Amino acid sequence: MSRIRVLLADDHPLVTEGVRAVLETFDQIEVIAAVATGRDAVDTIERMAPDVTLMDLNMPGMNGLTATELVLERDPEARIVILSMHDNPEYISTALRHGAKGYLLKDVATEEIVTAIEKVHAGETYLCTGTEGALTPEGEREVLTSREQMVLLRLARGLSNKEVARDLDISVRTVETHRKNIKRKLNIDTTAGLTRYVLESGLLGLTD
Known part of the structure; x- marks a missing residue:
């Protein structure tokens, strides 16, 4: 049976060394590797393609959520588990919305x-004991x-x-995927509808 190849991403050496020692x-x-920043996690996942990544939320330069988004933008099949000290439901639901599988x-x-x-x-989603209630209720807008x-x-x-692809330095195919996901999440089919949603929701006030 082939082994599950795991990448550790955490900026605390004691945590990384402890988890590595246990898993081994x-x-x-x-x-297969351990890194200490979100940027290194993104680069290492692209280069080494681990089966599962354990990703810390708070790392210098790029946090775990941003790193997770970038990884999944390049490889939607990547499997990332957030490893955190925070048991706040908002942290957990946010991690899942960003694409974490656990x-x-x-x-x-x-x-x-x-x-x-x-x-x-x-291929399953895993929430540790006591955090299962953070899942988005069925029917709630994502x-x-x-x-x-x-x-x-x-x-x-x-x-x-x-133009969006050029502005964000991503591929047109990635933009199309985002556009499809946005329409699904908001249950809006037209560009006019998306524009109206932005105006009504106050998103135009966000910095980007």
Whole structure:
């Protein structure tokens, strides 16, 4: 059986070394690298393609949520589990909205870390014990990620997909994917409708 290749992203060496030492006692898991910044996480995931990444929320330069968004923009199939000290439901639901497949508190038992890695690797979503209530209730309008808001603002200003792609330094295909997700989340089918949503929601006041 092939081992699950795991990347650790955390700027606290004691945390990284502790988690690595624990995971390496399990035959089914291989820690392939450890990085200390969000930017290094993005670059390493692109280069090494780990099966699962354990990503800290708070890292210097680029936080874990932004790093998660950038990774998923390049590879929608990437599997990222947020590893955090915060058990606030808002942190958890925000992480899930940004595309994380799991959320773990740093003080959970070793067995739960391994369980999370295995379940996320298998394509499931995993929330550690006590945080399951943070999932978005069925039927509630999904919240746009910061990247989707940036795309939406430009579309509402009349920019074409090509112009948005050039402005944000992403591919036209990525813009099209964002546009599709925005329309699905907001349940709005037309550009005029998106523009009206931006005006009514106050998004034009956001800096981007």
